Amino acid sequence: MLEVPEIDEEIYKQLSHLDLAQCARVCQKWHRSVIPHLWHSLIVPTNHPEDYLFEHRETFRNMALEDYLYEQQLHLPQLSPFMPPLVKYGHWIRQLPQPESLLKYLESPYDSIRSQEAPTKQDNEVTAPQLLRHIYKRCPNLQVHSLDVTEYYPFGDISKTIA
Structure with a gap:
């Protein structure tokens, strides 16, 4: 400027x-x-976080999912020339919302429907904790105080990604 x-x-x-x-x-x-x-921070607005979450949940999940799938296909010869935003800009991110907020963003919109049905989780389906772990991996310069998400999800391996 x-x-x-x-x-x-x-x-x-x-x-x-x-x-x-x-x-x-x-x-x-x-x-x-x-x-x-x-890209310094991805913060959820505090005035009406429920409305913001509802409006942007699918977009945020799709961004993380696209990046996750991009990483899975790096070994393919026909890789798209377009890099997902987290690949290009993840290193600029310093602040993220609390893990419980991110997990809500990253849950599939169909998770609430499935939780009422018999558990028939497909093996190839990406879960919210997997996407959260992937986002943390893409943000090497993240400034964080605590990553204890075990009270929200019983997956102790999320914090191993950061170490």
Whole structure:
């Protein structure tokens, strides 16, 4: 934006995610300077988190699932030239919502229906804890205090991914 990076930093701190996204689309130079700030944190708004979750749950799950499947296909010769967002920008992420919020985002919309039926989980179906583990793997610069998700899901292997 400006020729002085320190001033840019202060300006970016004052902008909303929507404003940062609009700045990133101006030109390649702005895109390169804004992207680290745009991807710094993935935070759920506090005013109406249920509404936000309902509106964006499928999009967030699809982003994580697309990246998960992309990683599974890295050995294939016909790999798509387009990299998923977490591959390109995951290293910029420093803050994520609490694990329980992320797990709600990552659950399949059909999980609540299946939980009322007899348990017939398919072997090839990706679970919310697997996607959460994958997201943490894509965010090597994550600044986190605690990753104890065992009270929400009895999978102790999620924190092993970070170590």
